[in-house]
Amino acid sequence: MNSKIFQFNYFAFLIGLTFAAILLVFIYFGSNSLRDFDPALRGFAITSVLGAFAVGYRLSVWLQRPPSRMYFNRGMKLAWRYPTLLFKSSGKKMAAQTFIKERSLYRWIMHLCLSGGCTLAFAVTFPLVFGWIHFDVGALDTIYKVKVFGVVVRELSVHSLEAKLMFNMLNIAAVLVLIGLVLAGWRRLTNPGVRAVQTFVEDILPLLIIFAVTTTGLMLTVSYSYMQGRGHSFLVWVHLMTVIALIFYIPFGKLFHMFQRLCSVLVSLYQKAGKEGEQADCVICSKPFASQMHVDDLKTVLDQLGFDYRFATSKGEVHYQDICPSCRRRLLVVNQGKMIGR
Amino acid sequence: MVAPVKESKPAFEDLEFFIDPSRCIGCQACVQACGECDTHRGTPMIHLDYVDRPTGVQTAPVVCMHCEDPTCAKVCPADAIKKEEHGVVLSAAHPRCVSCSNCTLACPFGVPKQQIEMQLMIKCDMCYDRTSVGKKPMCATVCPSEALYFGSREEISSKRKESPKNEFQFGAQTVRTKVNMMASAEAENIPIDVADFLPENDISAFAQKRNGAPDVANNAVWEDLERLPI
Numbered sequence: 001m002n003s004k005i006f007q008f009n010y011f012a013f014l015i016g017l018t019f020a021a022i023l024l025v026f027i028y029f030g031s032n033s034l035r036d037f038d039p040a041l042r043g044f045a046i047t048s049v050l051g052a053f054a055v056g057y058r059l060s061v062w063l064q065r066p067p068s069r070m071y072f073n074r075g076m077k078l079a080w081r082y083p084t085l086l087f088k089s090s091g092k093k094m095a096a097q098t099f100i101k102e103r104s105l106y107r108w109i110m111h112l113c114l115s116g117g118c119t120l121a122f123a124v125t126f127p128l129v130f131g132w133i134h135f136d137v138g139a140l141d142t143i144y145k146v147k148v149f150g151v152v153v154r155e156l157s158v159h160s161l162e163a164k165l166m167f168n169m170l171n172i173a174a175v176l177v178l179i180g181l182v183l184a185g186w187r188r189l190t191n192p193g194v195r196a197v198q199t200f201v202e203d204i205l206p207l208l209i210i211f212a213v214t215t216t217g218l219m220l221t222v223s224y225s226y227m228q229g230r231g232h233s234f235l236v237w238v239h240l241m242t243v244i245a246l247i248f249y250i251p252f253g254k255l256f257h258m259f260q261r262l263c264s265v266l267v268s269l270y271q272k273a274g275k276e277g278e279q280a281d282c283v284i285c286s287k288p289f290a291s292q293m294h295v296d297d298l299k300t301v302l303d304q305l306g307f308d309y310r311f312a313t314s315k316g317e318v319h320y321q322d323i324c325p326s327c328r329r330r331l332l333v334v335n336q337g338k339m340i341g342r
Numbered sequence: 343m344v345a346p347v348k349e350s351k352p353a354f355e356d357l358e359f360f361i362d363p364s365r366c367i368g369c370q371a372c373v374q375a376c377g378e379c380d381t382h383r384g385t386p387m388i389h390l391d392y393v394d395r396p397t398g399v400q401t402a403p404v405v406c407m408h409c410e411d412p413t414c415a416k417v418c419p420a421d422a423i424k425k426e427e428h429g430v431v432l433s434a435a436h437p438r439c440v441s442c443s444n445c446t447l448a449c450p451f452g453v454p455k456q457q458i459e460m461q462l463m464i465k466c467d468m469c470y471d472r473t474s475v476g477k478k479p480m481c482a483t484v485c486p487s488e489a490l491y492f493g494s495r496e497e498i499s500s501k502r503k504e505s506p507k508n509e510f511q512f513g514a515q516t517v518r519t520k521v522n523m524m525a526s527a528e529a530e531n532i533p534i535d536v537a538d539f540l541p542e543n544d545i546s547a548f549a550q551k552r553n554g555a556p557d558v559a560n561n562a563v564w565e566d567l568e569r570l571p572i
Contacts, residue, residue, distance in 0.1 A: 325452030
């Protein structure tokens with residue numbers, strides 16, 4: 001973890017507050033001025049607001065780093081130039097995640113279960129917790145009205161298949177997540193390469209937290225469906241505790257990659273712009289090796305980071321960024337050979 | 343099958359990595375062995391380039407030098423590259439890497455490789471699956487000329503007249519590394535000269551400027567031959 005996350009960052013604090021404030025405004029107006037807000041879920045709502053602060057803070061710290069800021073600034077401008085690519089790349093990289101299939105089919109299925117299940121669960125719980133979706137009983141007590149942002153959008157019988165699917169959506173999400181967790185856990189136990197580099201906080205803890213959230217959530221269903229609600233209030237409390245752990249792990253651990261991977265979409269735009277623009281030729285072998293924009297941007301980023309790879313030579317200044325990686329390897333070896341007289 | 347439990351042997355102890363590219367015979371044993379490493383199984387990470395194939399067969403084996411202040415990690419926009427407690431700079435974290443190529447372009451040693459389809463940077467992690475449990479990296483165990491050597495300082499000093507250095511001078515930038523490179527004993531660090539290798543008249547600088555390599559019929563060798571009294 002980056003230790004800078006834990007140094008107080010005034011700007012990030014303000015961004016965090018802004019995120020929390022925006023969510024509060026959305027909760028207030030989205031829940032029909034709190035008329036559709038479910039007080040039973042207030043613990044989850046407070047956690048979400050604090051979570052929004054933490055995510056805003058962490059995002060801001062991240063985007064203040066010179067290379068991240070470079071991609072963010074470039075990407076924001078390029079998004080207007082390549083709107084189709086922005087849409088396509090988001091679908092491929094964020095939704096379908098086909099790059100994981102290239103890494104391994106097993107991991108692709110595992111990750112789709114985990115990310116799909118979690119996204120589904122978030123898509124159900126957040127609107128319910130914030131009061132954006134609310135269920136009212138109709139004229140007959142077997143008719144449910146679905147209200148979105150205070151407006152009735154649908155009326156359905158509680159005995160319909162649609163209603164059953166709707167009420168069990170979180171259980172379906174939980175099953176998906178559990179499949180993903182079993183696959184992930186098996187890989188973390190058996191793959192020697194993964195075992196060598198994994199750490200508890202970064203790789204095992206998130207699986208345990210998600211497992212805790214999922215199982216306590218499922219136990220709520222078991223409690224009210226099969227145990228006449230026995231232990232329900234205690235289970236709600238335990239479930240809330242696991243959700244708090246998850247929400248606060250997200251910004252400061254592995255799961256923050258759900259936000260950081262947005263950068264991969266910006267990278268698609270950046271690389272397309274790079275291909276269409278001028279290419280950088282290596283000053284040693286004269287072959288093109290990257291886009292000139294990328295090379296120039298990296299020089300700026302290196303300066304901002306305090307690195308100075310400039311050479312003052314009799315033939316003028318040479319920046320190591322103007323030399324291709326292959327020539328850098330050969331220069332290293334030839335200089336070493338020259339030094340020891342070989 | 344559950345993988346065997348890690349051996350309890352401590353990582354590294356007094357063992358270090360020493361490389362002397364000038365001893366490389368280009369046999370590619372390191373390339374084959376590298377692909378056996380569990381953290382990137384099937385994909386060799388070691389670079390083995392010809393210095394200048396048209397004029398000679400000298401090869402350039404380059405592993406990750408594991409910088410103390412890794413440029414690759416600093417330029418990563420996604421916080422994907424981490425240095426672990428022993429100073430090994432690990433491959434990009436799979437969930438975070440966005441394959442932007444910043445690391446590949448910024449590394450002064452030209453080490454990180456991109457797997458574009460996988461959206462992943464992979465690089466030498468000094469066989470972390472092995473070194474973290476006290477074993478030697480794959481490449482160093484198979485290198486027949488000991489261009490890649492993993493052992494103690496006492497062992498290397500008893501075998502070589504050169505001395506290990508872990509400081510490189512790239513223009514104004516000093517880079518210190520975990521991996522040592524064999525250099526002349528009196529040198530403070532290893533300076534990388536660029537000026538001599540800038541091309542002149544479109545002729546490959548490596549062909550022109552590489553002095554005294556024993557494996558190559560370069561200018562210096564031919565000039566010597568011409569001076570022979572025959």
